[in-house]
Amino acid sequence: MSTKRIIYPNDKDGVTILTPSPNWKGTLEELAVKDVPAGKPYRIVDGSEIPSDRTFRNAWEYTE
Amino acid sequence: MSLIPGTLPSGACYGTPQELLDLFAQYLAIPAFAVSSKVLYSAVSPSPNTDYVWVDTAGGDTPLLNLYNDATGGYEPFPFAGGVSSNERLISDKTEITTLDNFDLLLVGTLSGGSYSSLKKITFANAASQIPAGTITYPMLSTSATEADNVASRTAKAWVNFDGTTNVGGNCTIRADFNVSTVADNGTGDYTINFTSALPNANYVITGVCSLSNAFPSYSGSRIPYISAPAGIMSTSQVEIATGAGATNTGAGAATDVSYATVAIFD
Numbered sequence: 001m002s003t004k005r006i007i008y009p010n011d012k013d014g015v016t017i018l019t020p021s022p023n024w025k026g027t028l029e030e031l032a033v034k035d036v037p038a039g040k041p042y043r044i045v046d047g048s049e050i051p052s053d054r055t056f057r058n059a060w061e062y063t064e
Numbered sequence: 065m066s067l068i069p070g071t072l073p074s075g076a077c078y079g080t081p082q083e084l085l086d087l088f089a090q091y092l093a094i095p096a097f098a099v100s101s102k103v104l105y106s107a108v109s110p111s112p113n114t115d116y117v118w119v120d121t122a123g124g125d126t127p128l129l130n131l132y133n134d135a136t137g138g139y140e141p142f143p144f145a146g147g148v149s150s151n152e153r154l155i156s157d158k159t160e161i162t163t164l165d166n167f168d169l170l171l172v173g174t175l176s177g178g179s180y181s182s183l184k185k186i187t188f189a190n191a192a193s194q195i196p197a198g199t200i201t202y203p204m205l206s207t208s209a210t211e212a213d214n215v216a217s218r219t220a221k222a223w224v225n226f227d228g229t230t231n232v233g234g235n236c237t238i239r240a241d242f243n244v245s246t247v248a249d250n251g252t253g254d255y256t257i258n259f260t261s262a263l264p265n266a267n268y269v270i271t272g273v274c275s276l277s278n279a280f281p282s283y284s285g286s287r288i289p290y291i292s293a294p295a296g297i298m299s300t301s302q303v304e305i306a307t308g309a310g311a312t313n314t315g316a317g318a319a320t321d322v323s324y325a326t327v328a329i330f331d
Contacts, residue, residue, distance in 0.1 A: 010250055018246040019226070019237040021260070035246045035258045035302075054229065054321060058251045 005050060006032050008042040009062035017050060221263050223328040228255055228274075228307065229321045253307040253319030257327060262300040268331040274307050275324035303329070 006018035006028065020031055028044050036042045041064065051060070205215040222243035230237060238247055248256035270291055297304040307322045 006246070012251060012254075014251050016256070017249040018258075019249065020246055021224075021238050021241050021244050023241060024245055024260070031245060035248070052230070054252070057321070 002028070003047040004028055004044055005047050006036060006042055006044050007050075007062060008036050008040045012058075014058055015060045015062040217331070219330075220328045221268065221331045222257070222259050223326075224257055225324070225326045226255075227323050228253070228325050229323045250304070251319075253321055254304070255306070255325065256297060256302050256304045258302045259300075263329070263331050264300070265331065266298055266300050268329050270303060270305070270327060270329050272305065272325065272327035274322040274326065 002020055002022075004020070006020075008016055008018075010016040018031070018035055020028065024031055032042050032044065041062075043064075202216070202219070205219065206213050207216045208214045211217075220242065222241075224241040224244040224247060225239045226241075226247045227237050227239065228249065237249075238244065243260045244257055245260040246258045248258065250256060291298060291303065291305055305325075305327060306319055307325060308319045
């Protein structure tokens with residue numbers, strides 16, 4: 001089971017974190033092409049890089 | 065070609081496999097039966113005078129229609145008393161078979177120049193217990209415009225059970241799903257469900273329940289995921305939902321993360 005996540009900046013001045021389905025058969029790159037809005041930059045990161053404290057979740061920002 | 069229900073055909077029975085299939089259905093006085101995924105070999109240019117029909121009924125009952133025996137010039141139950149001749153082989157996937165399941169209908173062609181001219185095997189059942197495993201697939205479900213006959217509309221087009229509070233530590237945020245590629249965490253209590261395969265249209269129905277808010281565990285307000293549309297997204301490829309809790313029926317609510325969000329979509 002993949003622990004990878006796909007992150008991208010959303011239109012709400014925040015960051016969206018995509019969690020892949022365990023049933024996804026393709027690659028993460030294919031998944032990013034499919035589910036990241038067109039034109040948005042994105043990064044594939046390990047889940048451990050994402051903060052566990054969600055107290056200020058809406059204040060998270062996307063950085064390249 | 066026509067046949068009065070309840071009567072056997074007289075003489076040779078000619079026709080294409082589909083005509084014979086229709087004739088058989090008419091004979092049994094059943095409106096229709098599905099052609100299963102076990103069609104092994106589609107008919108190829110069937111010759112009208114060499115297509116035979118064989119029906120095997122349960123437990124050695126008298127066959128409803130028999131195989132035409134070239135050797136004797138008549139219809140006989142299979143197997144023939146004198147054995148199967150080279151021209152009347154029952155074949156499955158180009159291999160001769162000598163036994164049939166009790167729900168198999170074979171439309172059998174004859175050997176012609178060393179190859180079978182036509183063959184079509186249709187598996188059907190008159191009881192649920194006789195439906196072979198794996199033969200009913202989604203494309204076979206009825207999409208009839210008649211509500212009572214539409215089976216496809218009764219199935220969920222997508223569903224998911226996910227944890228909206230964690231993205232880390234290798235935890236599977238999506239516990240289980242069908243036709244969901246990703247769940248997007250857009251912020252507190254704000255999620256987008258992306259479909260693996262697009263839905264037929266955007267006029268679908270969403271139903272869902274989530275656990276009590278982690279942030280407001282004592283609140284008794286709304287805990288049901290709500291659709292973010294029209295401000296959010298509700299399209300054939302994704303839907304944005306939100307979870308929240310309200311202190312009172314009239315008080316202000318707050319978006320909150322939930323550890324269990326379950327959503328199903330029907331169309």
